Amino acid sequence: MTTTFTLDAREIRRQFPFFQPHSEMRSVVYLDNAATTQKPYAVIEAVSNFWAHHNANVHRGGHGAGAKASELYEAARARVAQFLNAREPAEIVFTRGTTEAINLVASSWGEAFVKAGDEIIVTEMEHHANLLPWMRLAEKQGAHLKVWRITDDGRLNLDDLERLLTERTRLVAVSHISNVLGTVNPVAAICQRAHAAGALCLVDAAQSVAHLPVDVRATDCDFLAFSGHKAYGPTGIGVLYAKRALLEATPPYHVGGGMVQIVRWDRLVWAEPPAKFEAGTPPIGEAVGLHAALDFIDAIGRDAIERYERELTAYALERLQEVPDLRLHGPIPDRAGIFAFSLGEIHPHDIATVLDTRDVAIRSGLHCAHPLGERLGGATARASLAIYNDTQHIDALIDALHEARRIFGRV
Amino acid sequence: MTTTFTLDAREIRRQFPFFQPHSEMRSVVYLDNAATTQKPYAVIEAVSNFWAHHNANVHRGGHGAGAKASELYEAARARVAQFLNAREPAEIVFTRGTTEAINLVASSWGEAFVKAGDEIIVTEMEHHANLLPWMRLAEKQGAHLKVWRITDDGRLNLDDLERLLTERTRLVAVSHISNVLGTVNPVAAICQRAHAAGALCLVDAAQSVAHLPVDVRATDCDFLAFSGHKAYGPTGIGVLYAKRALLEATPPYHVGGGMVQIVRWDRLVWAEPPAKFEAGTPPIGEAVGLHAALDFIDAIGRDAIERYERELTAYALERLQEVPDLRLHGPIPDRAGIFAFSLGEIHPHDIATVLDTRDVAIRSGLHCAHPLGERLGGATARASLAIYNDTQHIDALIDALHEARRIFGRV
Amino acid sequence: MTTLNELYQEIILDHYRQPRGRGELEPPKITQEGFNPSCGDEVILDLRARDGRIEDIRFRGRGCSISQASASMLTEAMQGKTLDEARALIQQVLALVKGEAEGDLDTLGDIAALAGVRHFPVRVKCATLAWHALDEALEQLG
Amino acid sequence: MTTLNELYQEIILDHYRQPRGRGELEPPKITQEGFNPSCGDEVILDLRARDGRIEDIRFRGRGCSISQASASMLTEAMQGKTLDEARALIQQVLALVKGEAEGDLDTLGDIAALAGVRHFPVRVKCATLAWHALDEALEQLG
């Protein structure tokens, strides 16, 4: 097979300690990037450097070290705003991750603006993070949760959305890229339909920000969430983007220090967004790490990343189709580098274990998307790509899958 | 003045990059430890090392790297349980910090168990983190917030508590150490009175865990919260301790992946605690860092830390009293190493700035405790100690205070 | 023997392919479900006890080779055991798969093959699923 | 001049000790509060405008030397200014304290002393408190 690749992943791997000769992990073919990505030196060092030289708490002035820490923290916010093409840094709220960001919206915006009889639309392919908050909200408020079903090849059909939208629809919650099927959803078109019906749209970008350009203004989404750790950054930090007016209208989530202007026993005045949503000491070191991660991504270029991962995805699709009895879920060929599959009657857990003994790290199970799992007939094995993977990794995966078939041949 | 000290802080400082000759901060006399502490090498390296060599997501099996990350994450939980003398690791929930931990209790436990007409008692010295969640809960549920006033020397009087407690009291929320007054509250006695009245007790240990032994069983508190970053650990992680039965009875807080067993469109079954309260990817690297921070603390020994900081506090009290027009808030002499004060008519902000130009880092303002600030007559300057401080630091503080008096002499 | 062969011993694959004790019991019975949410493994035990003995025991479910083979071995081993013997065996198996086994493995018969799991921390939950379920079922018996 | 002396210039301390324009106005007036929650600094402006000019302006409040001196200078400088002149001056002062000042400082009079704040990022909020409050008050005037 002759494919030409527009990027040399070996160059990229040099930037990661995980892949270095002295690493305990050097031999691991890491194909579990949808769960979390590895971290480049630049991110690890930015965080260490912050702890060693600039550590202080933010915002509660008094000394130069605190001013420096605040500056770094706000610079990270400005960087995220620029990365997403938000209108201003005040549209960026730091959270622990995608899950907390969506919980914030469902609790604070949802309980204020979703009433009994209103409707919320979620897709059948959502991760629990973009599902459970809406299920709970619907139950609490007496609203209706409507499920936008997927097609048999794992896509969303916009005509189906038209049929679901009514004047009672308040929000459409949809993932940009499915963490199981690899489907890339047409989020701009979805936002446009939602808006036409008078509803808002929340985009779960956990699986997309590190893999293709995400532009909140072009998409015109109302809310967007992602996690640092799936975008080459540390755990403990994520982002909620929301349009300024929505943040102003939404009541606070956590309450405590830093998000309030006046506290009297009989009177509370909240701070302006984004501070209003950031009670307590924020993830400062983590914000610095996320800043470095976004710099890492943009140094390669998101167009270049998208292009290379598309090439590698094409290669992987071709090679996966060589494996007898392999059933791949999700659309073909137009999709992101996330491959959930089953292999004959071999249980995904057994596949993952065989692969693990051959140092190929994939994941098996329901991938925190149980309703989708039911639709697909249960657990699946999942391999997922990042910018440091290459054809060798795919080849190792394919070899290991053949090995699994040999061991379980008679099953 | 001749005081003997039982510990050599220079030895401790060697363990911190912040204090090294090559550090940009080496000349800073860091006395803002109540806001956040500096981080020892051991913590910074544990976190870097995790990112470089063991990074993977937890709990959602499939490969060896994931198993190792899960093991480290759960080992951190077990370490916290041991540190607090909890009965079992399942009583430890990881949060982003104290603020989130208390919000969790107020929202999830509070909305389930506090009804209209019930009462919650908070003290007048609470940080917003242990105040606003209860104010909001009381308003939401139609419950009464009762304020346990402080005495003029900044203490809590147990007889006053007796007068406030009724059979409608559901919870007493109290800080172990005040972040302004330095008062060390008798939390075991408070829990005992609360229990006698049929109420629960939540202890905000943000200012105590790094400074004296904290034992949840001896205290018999029902909930306890603290933050990693005030205990030599990273930001982005904190702890909620709660008695097992309470965690079982309390509904989940954030909802999403990892905290649920079964998700069908018509049926949800939550996971057992602590997983039930840890939706989404947890702060994994941060948990590893917190583990190292607790090891750092216990390597010195919490009794030794308490003793040394008491000695240094005595020295500081004596020297502060030498400064003309200095008015110190809080109890004397029996208190922790947190000193909020005013200096004649010089505004605390101006004090902090003068000190900052002499590289003495303190904080000024209301310290996220506005009601207490009102009681004290407005903003104060605050210096706060940690284990790496010594008499030289106190001396530098005193010299700088004299300088502030010179500059503002005629005010 | 590579660790992989040690995990997937012929005897395990045999129990997986031809499970013993698969099925349901008629009431009276105790039913206990074991569930692993991250991978969807499921084992449902049906159990009838009389005079302090396990009179009959069956399993249903779906899942990986380890969880299903382990359940199969369990039903085979537990037939006719006293409740005390059953409890002791559960403890022995839990120790075995965690690599903490002591004493004589020979008495375990087929079950000894589960020892291969000890090299695979992520699979311990699979191997113990049925045994934990039985443990809970026995608690209902008091 | 050390940076500290530059911050606490005699002229600043003088405005702090003997504030000009302290007080309240009788209605009709516009009142605007400026508040810095972290330190408790507070400035309340009372403003009367007529025919596109600031006819009178006073301040109350409490806070640090910088916030109070800055408010004092503001009231002095704003008396009789047209609304457009006022807006322009606000922008000039905001730039000054952030160290982005351009052009001729001499026209600023006492206010030029606020330039010392540019070395103290944590104090910029203090210096700008009154000016931001006036900016909001002017918005009410349209």
Ligand SMILES: Cc1ncc(COP(=O)(O)O)c(C=O)c1O
């Ligand atoms: C007594 C007390 N409680 C709670 C907090 C809040 O902690 P965090 O900001 O880490 O959530 C603090 C620190 O600011 C504190 O001093």
Ligand SMILES: Cc1ncc(COP(=O)(O)O)c(C=O)c1O
């Ligand atoms: C599509 C999607 N949404 C949300 C999440 C949750 O992200 P986190 O666990 O970082 O909160 C994930 C990752 O697990 C995901 O893949």
